[in-house]
Amino acid sequence: MITHLRKLLVLICLFPLFLFAQEQEISIIPRPTKILLQEGEMNLNQKIDLHYTDEFAQLADLLNEIPGLQIGNTEVVKKIKKQHQSGIRLFKAEDFDRVDPNGYLLEIDDKGILLKAHSAKAMLPGIYSIMQLSYLNDGKSLPYIRIDDKPRFQYRGMHLDVSRNFMPFNFLKKYIDLLALYKFNYFHWHLTDGAGWRLEIKKYPELTQKAAWRTHSLWKDWWNNGRQYVEQGSPNASGGFYTQDQARELVAYAEKRGITIIPEIEMPGHSEEVLAVYPELSCTGKPYTQGEFCLGNEESYQFLKNVLDEVLTIFPSHYIHIGGDEADKSHWKSCPKCQELMKKDSLKNEDELQAYAIKQMDEYLQSKGRKLIGWDEILQGGLTAGATVMSWRGEEGGIKAANAGHDVIMTPGGYLYFDGYQTDPRTQPEAIGGYLPLEKVYSYNPIPKDIQEDKKKHIIGAQANIWTEYIPTYQQVEYMAFPRALALSEVVWTDQDQKSWKDFQKRLQNHYKILQKLEVNYYRPSYNVINTVQFDSLHSKNTVILSSEQFKPNIKYTTDGSDPIHSSTPYNLPIELSKSATIKAASFLDSARVSPIEMIELDVHKAIGKEVIYKTAWEGYPAQGERTLTNGIKGTLTYQDGQWQGFTKDLDVIVDFERREEIKSVALNFMQIPGPGVYFPGEFVVSVSDNGKTYRELGTVVNQISNTDPALKFQKFEIKLDKPVMARYIQIKASNPMKGYLFADEIVIY
Secondary structure, three states: OHHHHHHHHHHHHHHHHHHHHHHHOOOOOOOOOEEEEEEEEEEOOOEEEEEEOHHHHHHHHHHOOOOOOEEEEEEEOOOOOHHHOOEEEEEEOOHHHOOOOOOEEEEEEOOEEEEEEOOHHHHHHHHHHHHHHHHHOOOOEEEEEEEEEOOOOOEEEEEEEOOOOOOOHHHHHHHHHHHHHOOOOEEEEEOEEOOEEOEOOOOOOHHHHOOOEEOOOOHHHHHHOOOOEOOOOOOOOEEOOEOHHHHHHHHHHHHHOOOEEEEEEEEOOOOHHHHHHOHHHOOOOOOOOOOOOOOOOHHHHHHHHHHHHHHHHHOOOOEEEEEOOOOOOHHHHHOHHHHHHHHHOOOOOHHHHHHHHHHHHHHHHHHOOOEEEEEHHHHOOOOOOOOEEEEOOOOHHHHHHHHOOOOEEEOOHHHHEOOOEOOOHHHOOOOOOOEOOHHHHHOOOOOOOOOOHHHHHHEEEEEEEOOOOOOOOHHHHHHHHOOHHHHHHHHHHOOHHHOOHHHHHHHHHHHHHHHHHOOOOOOOOOOOOEEEEEEEOOOOEEEEEEEOOOOOOOEEEEOOOOOOOOOOEEOOOOEEEOOOEEEEEEEEEOOEEOOOOEEEEEOOOOOOOOEEEEOOOOOOOOOOHHHHHHOOOOOOOOOOOOOOEEEOOOEEEEEEEEEEEEEEEEEEEEEEEOOOOEOOOOEEEEEEEOOOOOOEEEEEEEOOOOOOOOOOEEEEEEEEEEEEEEEEEEEEEEOOOOOOEEEEEEEEEO
16 A cells, blocks of 8 residues: 555656656747647548637638648537537637637647637637647647647737848748747838838838939948939839838738738938938938938928828838937037927927927827837937837836836847847858847846836837848848747747746757748758856866757867867866866767867966956946956957957056066957957057066067958967066057957966
8 A cells, every 4th residue: 555655656746747748749939838748649631620700710711821731611600519529610718718818728639629719819829839730740740739828928029121121022921921930929120211211102202212222232332332322223223112002911911920010110310311312301401411300390290290191001000110219419409490499399408309209209109099119219308108118229228118117128139139140250141240149049038127026017028120231131031030039939928937948949959840841041050169168266277168059969079289080089078177278179970070170278377366457447348347357267259248358448457466477478369340340459569567667578469460351350469488587567558540449358378
């Protein structure tokens, strides 16, 4: 009896683990709230009758898009009867079903498919769960399963800028299909900007006859060569626009798939293309002189309202995005009309002038039953009560807005700007900058800790943005968006406590197959070795962790200076070393090396922990403050990692050894990526002193590397001495001739 009781207790204890193990076998992304996998499967080699109640009639057609699913007889059910207990059933949830108002219940068993929800909007993600299950099984079968599911956030968005580079209309449909498959429900369509106006406005034909066309096909070439617009049909015209009929078609296509399209019409800035063809709406009255509307000119407001009138007839979205970011206010300061308006309405500064303009648009949209969204700059000068904020410059604007009672959509650049590099920038096509790997996207929690408890409800969701300055084709959009969009889909759908990076990574392996079937040019996970070095200052020990983007990497390494081969030591556990060393590592597939050799220099050097005296202070990027340059930790691939310290003036620092020490070499790593204005120093000079007053120079290194190549580069600037010298103070200077940023990570002294 006792033995049987023990067995029962063991089974009870193991039952949750068994359920979790079963959940892990289902690779749906985003991860559903509850999954129960049952024994058996439903074959898709036969026709299945469809029954649905009226409120789900619009969803019936979508079932035909599920691979392998064959619909037989179709019946609209007014009252559910016993004979409706088999086949495909789309039914309204009853109270006893305990289905969340925004969620769905899916059951697949020997009777067929039962899908329940309180509304068509809530049921749509259930259909896409079925679609994923079918794709995962090659359209041949569906597992017997029960899924109870609901979204974490009401707003789950993806953005696409079609101004910097125009995208084909058919691709937009494919983009919508992919977003729907992964349960996004908003598509933010950035239609206008200085690089081109992309939506037909019948009252203002020049917007599409000229403002939609530019002199160069690539944004970067256009930006660096005059930034001119040309008439449609001229030999060099490059660009395009969407007709109102096309836009309506896309709206209907997206709506059928549960996605609302939010149009963005930029104002008051980013409007160079408008002011080139309607210069009377600028402060100067001349084309090509500014990108901001004249806010003291009533005609500017009338123009914008007329444009919005046509936009509102196309897009039924409750939200309308007006941009509101990065406006250059200098023209307003010298414009008589703007200054007169400020005086008349007692506006204290140009921030309040912009807020005045935003308020006019907000009130106008509210009068039409719509709601304004803007980037977080619309907080400047005060914000109207009904506006929603997209927080892109970090989370600060979103925190401020939410705590003030405004709805907020989180889009911080550090986590959700998919135009940045997703792997080692040195291996990738040119991008705008930044470094946002898949795991970092997945790690994001849209509700910051600094939001008051009763204000958390104002974080209504999150969105990733894809700006296309360096993304000229739809294939490159796919490459930058996927699979990062899949990580975001789980961020905004799945509860925070149910997320697991390892579990997501495991499920993701099966979704590469889906992306291949859908002919998506997604980013393939790299074999390149990634190293993380943790320095223990107490024991002067480095711990090296090796990984790659592969789900199960096969990494071999050496510590003797030789190149790794297939018979070298396999990496299984972190490598601990208490002395300076060079690790070389690479990935292997069977006996073939499939990655470049990664070289990791570990320096346990004399300067670690020593005081650094800053003759010029860091600016903008403090990293670890005064401990940064001698904390034993080197920077990684991004200057946002907290180990690269930024200087906008010449770098001038002194390391104090507190007593005279033998000096053989002095080195410092620098980063260069010209796009965001990060450059190598012009000269690197090392001097030493015994008294801290008089210094003697040990040597100078003059930079020989071009500053025009846009690629990310790292360079060790080093002075090696033929004969050691004795000194207490070591002064390091690095000139900044480009007047951009110098980024330095660790002073290495032997």
